[in-house]
Amino acid sequence: MKIYPLNQFLLLKKNTPSGVFAIYLNIAIRTTALSLVNIFIPIYLFLEAQSYFGNDIIIGLYGVAAYYFIDRLAALIFTVPAAQFIFHFGFRGSIFLSNFFLVLTLVFLNAAAHNPIYFILAAVAGGAVTPFYWIAYHTIFAGDGIIDNFGQEISRANIISSLAYVIGPGLGGVIIVFYGFPVLFVSALLIVLLSGLPFLFAPNLPQKNHPVSYPEILEWLKNPSHQNEEIAYFGRHIFEIVGGFFYPIFMFLIAKSFERIGFLTSLSFLLGIIATYFAGRAGDKYKGPWLLKFGSLVTFFIWLGRSLTTQFWQLATLDLSMKSLGAFYSVPFDSMTYQRSRNKDENVLTFITAREIIVSFVYFLTFFIVGLIIPFDWRWKGIFGLAALGSLLSIKMWEKED
Template sequence: MSRDLHAHPSFFHFILNRELDEFYISIALRFFALSMVGIFLPIYLFFKLNLPLPVVMYFFIIFAIFFALAAFMAAKIASQIGFKHLILMSIPFEITFFFLLILLPFFRIPLFLVSITGAVSRGFYWIGHHTDLAKFTLRKKRGEEVGLAFFVNTGAALLGPLAGGLILTFFNFTVLFLIGSLILLISTVPLFFSKDVHEKFSFSLKKVFKRASLKDAAAFTSQGIAIGSSGVLWPLFIFLILGGYFSLGLIGTLSGAISAFSAILVGKFSDKLGKRFFIRLGAFSFAGLWFFRTIVRTIFHVYLITLFAFIPGMASVPMDTLAYSKARFSKRIEEYLVFREIFLNLGRILAYLFMLVTASYIASFIFTGIAQVLLTLF
């Protein structure tokens, strides 16, 4: 993987752009830590703690609601502390989230409190993350650089699920959460080596919705539905088939590897062939993928469908690129990014509510597939 990265034409800009350089290193460490835990979180709640499925869905609904609220809060305070400090602020919440998860089997901790703690961390982090990319990527190479960011995210996360699976096979969730916390602490170090973006700006939620585009809102909601289904429902579904932590981690790593390398190609060619062309192609392909997921019944099926992990990035990489461009040239970067997070989380909520009402993975996958057509509105 190292040789491929050095061969990439944007790599030299990556090295020369100090803001992105340190940012990429930090997010690589963070994504590795979270990828160790992320795919196993719904498994922990449902299979390890034996929480009823509706309770698990409520956990993630609360998470999504407070994620959106935290994003709004983050934008409000960013002008006071800067965006890198915002990312730094997310770390104590994330580590507290991990420790609360460790304590859940032993103490009667309100589940909504655990969910809110994790949500605040993600809301603070993602506003800082997206603002950094919107500000420091170059316009003419934004697709390529967002593809590289996606590559770094998923590339760093390649071994995370496999490492998490191995830890759970030989140890337990407590060890997994502790190791994740340690890596999160290390991820803050690169952010101390560059100045922060510290701009005074006014922010109003009323203005966010006044300037909102209904088409963008629908597309982000659609993207959020896919994120919710991919991050929670799909792991629960395939764990019932695979039956082991290592197998689930291996699937996560294989999927990440395919996604990472395809993101580089999509980012590069979307700058040349047109981002909306890839969004439309990716939207219909992703819809088809969700329909095919409804017929997965065996371990062989799970591995076969994983080979198509390049499809989600066909839409998400150019869509993220356009979102950063729209944020940058709206001259209200923070407002647009909060608008984005609100509707992404609305999509997550809809995915969890649909599962809550139908109690059917198959119906939820069909719903997710149909929703992907809305990506073409972006």
């Protein structure tokens, strides 16, 4: 196994399969756009729900949960059609179509400030983005990547993403304060339009795949050899749902400032870049479960700490810790996912598509549980405790069925 020095690690095309290199360029552009808005969209939904239906934290949280429930329901409906589209028309068409839906999402979110029906349209369009982009993304990595260097390829992608997040959230917070959400959404939209261009020069079809069908997906999900993977995906995405949709609102309630949230997020990603680089090297060098177990335990305790947070300095300390140490959770998990998809004697596209279906059901169950928790005063302890449990369940990725 070759360990690349840092200058080769970052973006030298000669060390990178062409499909993966196109992903790197796409990430650099697409994430620049998303880094402006991602941390603020849940807060926007929270505040708009309160403005339409009543100034109450419970109403705001239910509004956020309802939006992302519709988003994921649309994602589930589009999942198998997206996989079939990728097989017949290739990655390029899928990426460009996902960009079209992403542009619609931003347009509808902006319009929703004047008519709440656009929130539903935005959620449906956002749900369509997920399978058309992420199935293509993961299948390119799993099918075109170098299996012994998955850790470095994943961490390279994460570093490129994090570089955008070093600037984007801070800039996004400033834009909101001085110009408002409409200018923020338009700025992100214009950058999204450019992000599909790298795929004009990339391979268009996945290798060694056949069309995905509903019976094949069902057979995959019922296969006992996939049980631990399914549990691990369940845990990982509880972590991501809470971290992506509810934690930003918690940040806003404590920080009470878009600029503070933006600049804290930017600083956290700056520290995360360094950790991600070393996590990728460690993930390829040491193949055992210890790295994922370490990352899972660390993030478990950080989530528990967040449940007790009441001051901004506590929030900042734990956020910086999560971004820097969380790489030792996410990188080995994703690396193992791609290795499993290649090591098993099965269709890579089917593997990734089945994974997305599992994720959809994780969303539905998580939102159901969170919905039960929201009315209580201990809501944040319960929600963050759920994310902590997800960290521990992720360890199942390293356990194999007999």
